[in-house]
Amino acid sequence: MTVSKETVEEANRKAVDRMMDSEPVWVDLAPASKKMGIRGKTLLHAGPPLRWEDASGPMKGAIIGAAIYEGWAETEKQAARLAEEGEIELDCDHHHNAAGPMAGVISPSMPVYELEDKKFGNRTYSNMNEGIGKVLRYGAYSKEVLDRLRWMSGTVAPVLQATAKGMLKAGGGLALKPMIAQALTMGDDCHNRYVATTSLFAKQIAPFLVRTGFDPKTLSEVSRFIDGNNFTMLNMGMAAGKAMTLAGHDVKYSTIVTVMSRNGTDAGIWVSGLGNRWFAAKAPVPKGLWFPGFTEADANPDLGDSSITETAGFGGFAMAAAPAIVSWVGGSVQGALDVTEKMYEITQAQHRHFLIPFLDFRGTPVGIDLRKVLKTGVTPMINTGIAHRKAGIGQVGAGTVSFPMQVFKDAFEAYVDEYDA
Amino acid sequence: MTVSKETVEEANRKAVDRMMDSEPVWVDLAPASKKMGIRGKTLLHAGPPLRWEDASGPMKGAIIGAAIYEGWAETEKQAARLAEEGEIELDCDHHHNAAGPMAGVISPSMPVYELEDKKFGNRTYSNMNEGIGKVLRYGAYSKEVLDRLRWMSGTVAPVLQATAKGMLKAGGGLALKPMIAQALTMGDDCHNRYVATTSLFAKQIAPFLVRTGFDPKTLSEVSRFIDGNNFTMLNMGMAAGKAMTLAGHDVKYSTIVTVMSRNGTDAGIWVSGLGNRWFAAKAPVPKGLWFPGFTEADANPDLGDSSITETAGFGGFAMAAAPAIVSWVGGSVQGALDVTEKMYEITQAQHRHFLIPFLDFRGTPVGIDLRKVLKTGVTPMINTGIAHRKAGIGQVGAGTVSFPMQVFKDAFEAYVDEYDA
Numbered sequence: 001m002t003v004s005k006e007t008v009e010e011a012n013r014k015a016v017d018r019m020m021d022s023e024p025v026w027v028d029l030a031p032a033s034k035k036m037g038i039r040g041k042t043l044l045h046a047g048p049p050l051r052w053e054d055a056s057g058p059m060k061g062a063i064i065g066a067a068i069y070e071g072w073a074e075t076e077k078q079a080a081r082l083a084e085e086g087e088i089e090l091d092c093d094h095h096h097n098a099a100g101p102m103a104g105v106i107s108p109s110m111p112v113y114e115l116e117d118k119k120f121g122n123r124t125y126s127n128m129n130e131g132i133g134k135v136l137r138y139g140a141y142s143k144e145v146l147d148r149l150r151w152m153s154g155t156v157a158p159v160l161q162a163t164a165k166g167m168l169k170a171g172g173g174l175a176l177k178p179m180i181a182q183a184l185t186m187g188d189d190c191h192n193r194y195v196a197t198t199s200l201f202a203k204q205i206a207p208f209l210v211r212t213g214f215d216p217k218t219l220s221e222v223s224r225f226i227d228g229n230n231f232t233m234l235n236m237g238m239a240a241g242k243a244m245t246l247a248g249h250d251v252k253y254s255t256i257v258t259v260m261s262r263n264g265t266d267a268g269i270w271v272s273g274l275g276n277r278w279f280a281a282k283a284p285v286p287k288g289l290w291f292p293g294f295t296e297a298d299a300n301p302d303l304g305d306s307s308i309t310e311t312a313g314f315g316g317f318a319m320a321a322a323p324a325i326v327s328w329v330g331g332s333v334q335g336a337l338d339v340t341e342k343m344y345e346i347t348q349a350q351h352r353h354f355l356i357p358f359l360d361f362r363g364t365p366v367g368i369d370l371r372k373v374l375k376t377g378v379t380p381m382i383n384t385g386i387a388h389r390k391a392g393i394g395q396v397g398a399g400t401v402s403f404p405m406q407v408f409k410d411a412f413e414a415y416v417d418e419y420d421a
Numbered sequence: 422m423t424v425s426k427e428t429v430e431e432a433n434r435k436a437v438d439r440m441m442d443s444e445p446v447w448v449d450l451a452p453a454s455k456k457m458g459i460r461g462k463t464l465l466h467a468g469p470p471l472r473w474e475d476a477s478g479p480m481k482g483a484i485i486g487a488a489i490y491e492g493w494a495e496t497e498k499q500a501a502r503l504a505e506e507g508e509i510e511l512d513c514d515h516h517h518n519a520a521g522p523m524a525g526v527i528s529p530s531m532p533v534y535e536l537e538d539k540k541f542g543n544r545t546y547s548n549m550n551e552g553i554g555k556v557l558r559y560g561a562y563s564k565e566v567l568d569r570l571r572w573m574s575g576t577v578a579p580v581l582q583a584t585a586k587g588m589l590k591a592g593g594g595l596a597l598k599p600m601i602a603q604a605l606t607m608g609d610d611c612h613n614r615y616v617a618t619t620s621l622f623a624k625q626i627a628p629f630l631v632r633t634g635f636d637p638k639t640l641s642e643v644s645r646f647i648d649g650n651n652f653t654m655l656n657m658g659m660a661a662g663k664a665m666t667l668a669g670h671d672v673k674y675s676t677i678v679t680v681m682s683r684n685g686t687d688a689g690i691w692v693s694g695l696g697n698r699w700f701a702a703k704a705p706v707p708k709g710l711w712f713p714g715f716t717e718a719d720a721n722p723d724l725g726d727s728s729i730t731e732t733a734g735f736g737g738f739a740m741a742a743a744p745a746i747v748s749w750v751g752g753s754v755q756g757a758l759d760v761t762e763k764m765y766e767i768t769q770a771q772h773r774h775f776l777i778p779f780l781d782f783r784g785t786p787v788g789i790d791l792r793k794v795l796k797t798g799v800t801p802m803i804n805t806g807i808a809h810r811k812a813g814i815g816q817v818g819a820g821t822v823s824f825p826m827q828v829f830k831d832a833f834e835a836y837v838d839e840y841d842a
Contacts, residue, residue, distance in 0.1 A: 186745075187778070195603075196607050196617060202627055203624065204648055206627055206644035206645075207644040209627070211637045211641045213637070216632045216634070219631035220629070220631050220632050327782075333781050357744035357747075
């Protein structure tokens, strides 16, 4: 064995310290083509690489919707044909420092939040949140869905972009780490419960939003949209998680997991010391609570980049901070506490900034260590939304899911190869 | 014994049902002279009735400040002389369906929030919150303090009044009960922690605030004031507590406590079946955490109408919902859980609307029963702010305090007399 235990430990400490030291700040909101250089008929999607023919219903629905939204096709059929014929290039959000919830589809003209890591300089991205139910990220693409996206792009995005610029000018921009830390003391897990974060956001942006120069009616519509959607901050929270994990990525010898993500077909991970190689296995189907009229039979296998929150030490890992979440994802309050307790077994550290009041202000479990997952047999627990398995329908519930053990086994084998360990 | 146990039980059920059914809604914000009919040199104050010569330092400071604010005097000396000579009439907030934090001084030209109980029709009031530290309600009255009050009255109040009118017109106004219920799932106790409530307020008023017609600079200043003061919603929360307890007041035979309040000298209560008679004893000195540079030796005996929150079934009674509050008032997370557990011993019911996620969504303890206090020897626990005992200084800490047993003994004696029980 050429790599000592001390070397790995040191690498892991470095990776997780960098995760915790990362300081993502919201700096802009503008089209992906402009901020991320996405050109032509390219669509980014959640999870590991995926071909159209392997895509699940909701992922296909989101791709169809995005193609119509971009004007590449007029009908579902035309959009599907473009995809089938390879006219639409698919690529992973994570290959572009982005993270999108559920299907996570980002098309060139969609506005994306841009976050800058003030500590390490990285820039990360996410799209805007549409709300729950019949929405693109859950595979719906009706006129109503696309009209909402157009209104968000044409009306909400310019107001929020101007707000971000105002905040940046006045005081360096909206800092995400303190906001997430605060929200974790306010009953959010910051994956599937974003009530506090969205409220804090509304409170903090108000002084700047009112000075953007937009007319009162527009400002009112935008404020009403934020007030009406408690998931408003999910996407920016994910971009923050991406910044944190990216800061911990590419540390030689490190066995810390820096991406966990699902595309509705496969679930895959990255490991800090193994670069951008995906280790993927079949995505599991979540368990949870169902919206009226739906059952487990309607559920698609898990999808979304949103498990970047758990990778960064919040989300499901901070369930103990968010007992009220069980009314949304199911389970019991004790179960929520148990999840957090369990995750300490597979993580490197207790977060220095993300504290859980109910555990006597103990830091959240952060930095999934590949070795500990294999040793304990405990896999990371994710809070998640549940999409209908057919395209065009949307969200049918919310719940929890465990990441498949196979990806950790495969990654460990690769690690042994790579480092002759 | 002429009153049966069943009669008392039924009366108490009715009183507490009415407390829980109350539906306070914010309808206006305008000068006390206009909304409450306060005329001439009258000042309302927190707690039971009080004469100037018996008033503590912070209460005297607040009275002096209010007299200068109203233009009745130009100097501290002149103001004190007016009070000494009986030129200033002092009366209780509670005699006017109002509740004010700490000194709780309301003067004729001060803007007051008006809440209307949509269920029972009562109207209740509170003044506006200035923030923490050197503020009138803690007995400070420097130029800085009075300038802030004038700016609040001249700039903040008109914007918020127009906002309230807009909300009223659009959808019936801002409902306080659901907001408090929501905030209790977000780590607020809604007495000494109002972070979530204030954030929810900012989020919910934004669509209306931007349409008030005020210029962007003014709207920005007002929004910044709200963003910068997490106690913004304390006063409206107290007016909501007043509406709830008022709904349960004046129920014949009921032994439920409907007011608990302190004026810095005495602590007093009302009992539902005993009308507006005060039962008062010496106010205790709180224990807690101290702002830098201050110690327990600086602390004034407890003051404020804010214990109307505990009377209504939240505040200290909901400590278990707000574990992060221990970093503000002292004690441990387990201690916070213990307080709530203990309060079930002296209350009539578990609240139907105010649930504590961490206690498996158990309702908060609501409706203090005089009989149970005497039987168990357990007195109500209050979360409170701590004022410097000298006039002119302000807040020196925050903590907890138990209501004195004597007032419950006296009230019970009066009950026995009244009902020949």
